[in-house]
Ligand SMILES: NC(=O)C1=CN([C@@H]2O[C@H](COP(=O)(O)OP(=O)(O)OC[C@H]3O[C@@H](n4cnc5c(N)ncnc54)[C@H](OP(=O)(O)O)[C@@H]3O)[C@@H](O)[C@H]2O)[C@@H](O)CC1
């Protein structure tokens with residue numbers, strides 16, 4: 459599990475480390491890691507044109523000390539301060555002593571740009587002087603962000619106004635939440651973590667976590683020698699309509715690949731479902747989890763209400779989410795998993811869709827709290843929140859997944875894992891992980907059909923089991 463921490467917790471761990479280390483040691487470690495990463499990105503350090511964008515705080519200090527190291531190896535280093543009256547004095551002296559120079563304007567050409575405008579001390583959108591420098595980055599120059607791309611909120615990934623788009627982010631001591639969640643994650647590029655000697659215990663509880671391949675084998679169900687189809691779990695799928703029969707087929711496809719022992723389909727599209735998947739049971743009966751919503755069409759609160767009245771885990775998606783009553787969900791004893799995309803989340807919260815897109819972390823937390831449910835918020839970074847532990851951020855996937863029906867496959871898959879007995883947050887995050895992995899493999903750089911995501915699930919499952 460890759461864990462990320464709040465600024466408050468990172469600051470606390472830094473204070474604890476600083477108390478036992480000589481002054482400036484942490485910044486020197488950060489600068490050494492940063493300089494090494496920059497050197498690795500340059501074909502040759504000697505003679506390379508390196509531009510440092512330098513903010514007024516310690517983030518600028520890191521950039522200046524790293525610049526000094528590169529200058530000592532023969533790079534031509536130019537530092538451009540956002541505020542010439544506020545520059546880290548020690549860093550500036552080090553850069554000057556190493557032969558680096560200061561400039562008021564961003565040079566037109568650079569082999570590497572180091573963004574040291576703002577780190578975890580950034581508040582709100584970039585102020586005009588910093589924004590002006592960010593906008594002057596020479597096109598095509600690789601950009602390395604120091605700790606996080608300036609303009610990205612470290613705790614939420616939110617961006618208010620201008621921000622730096624980095625190819626690589628070198629972050630210190632611990633991942634910050636904003637590096638995992640869009641839009642911040644998309645601006646961070648490849649994130650590298652430099653160990654500066656923070657005590658993991660001093661970091662406290664993570665704010666966010668992302669599964670890795672190695673986490674999956676312990677989460678995914680595996681039938682034992684004595685298993686039968688019922689003990690593996692039966693998942694019921696209430697999906698599809700005359701208008702959207704395909705949603706039923708796709709949700710059943712996901713469910714069949716998800717580890718339950720049997721899939722029971724309830725709805726009008728049974729002929730289409732059976733034609734494609736004769737393995738499916740048809741009609742109501744006992745289940746260990748319900749999936750309600752994909753392709754139901756219109757306002758179908760009644761279907762959702764019927765499933766929610768049973769004391770088994772229920773996943774509610776798509777049309778099933780309309781008009782959901784928080785009081786009904788809060789009164790349930792079995793887990794509820796909601797899987798909205800940004801538009802559905804906005805409708806549930808009564809806010810514009812753009813607010814959810816720009817504040818995904820806040821939205822998923824608010825939904826989980828308000829509905830007393832586990833919430834999987836779909837999108838470019840899928841988030842899972844159970845209202846208690848760290849928010850899970852899904853690291854797999856591809857923009858090719860933004861194709862009709864792929865969410866139906868995800869619902870079936872997650873519901874199947876619920877039926878197999880996984881806790882709702884684990885079912886949701888494991889499903890999102892496998893779904894994204896399968897999509898990436900199946901797309902391989904070309905347009906993707908939702909049914910191909912379902913077909914690629916077994917290979918994704920095998921791949922993580924072998925990790
Ligand atoms: N602590 C440690 O042990 C270690 C810390 N390390 C490094 O320190 C970084 C944190 O440094 P930091 O605390 O000095 O904050 P930083 O990110 O440089 O920004 C603060 C400055 O920016 C300004 N400012 C704020 N918002 C702004 C905006 N929107 N637009 C424009 N300006 C804005 C703000 O101005 P003020 O509000 O005071 O007027 C203040 O002057 C951290 O990310 C890591 O890189 C590493 O060396 C490892 C060891």
Ligand SMILES: Nc1ncnc2c1ncn2[C@@H]1O[C@H](COP(=O)(O)OP(=O)(O)O)[C@@H](O)[C@H]1O
Nearest residue numbers: 799836837838856857859860862863864865866
């Ligand atoms: N830009 C994107 N990058 C990666 N994945 C995406 C992106 N946009 C959407 N997705 C994923 O694609 C799926 C779309 O689901 P959904 O919106 O419910 O579509 P549908 O209702 O057509 O099935 C979700 O798993 C979502 O996380």
Ligand SMILES: [K+]
Nearest residue numbers: 573576604608
């Ligand atoms: K930065």
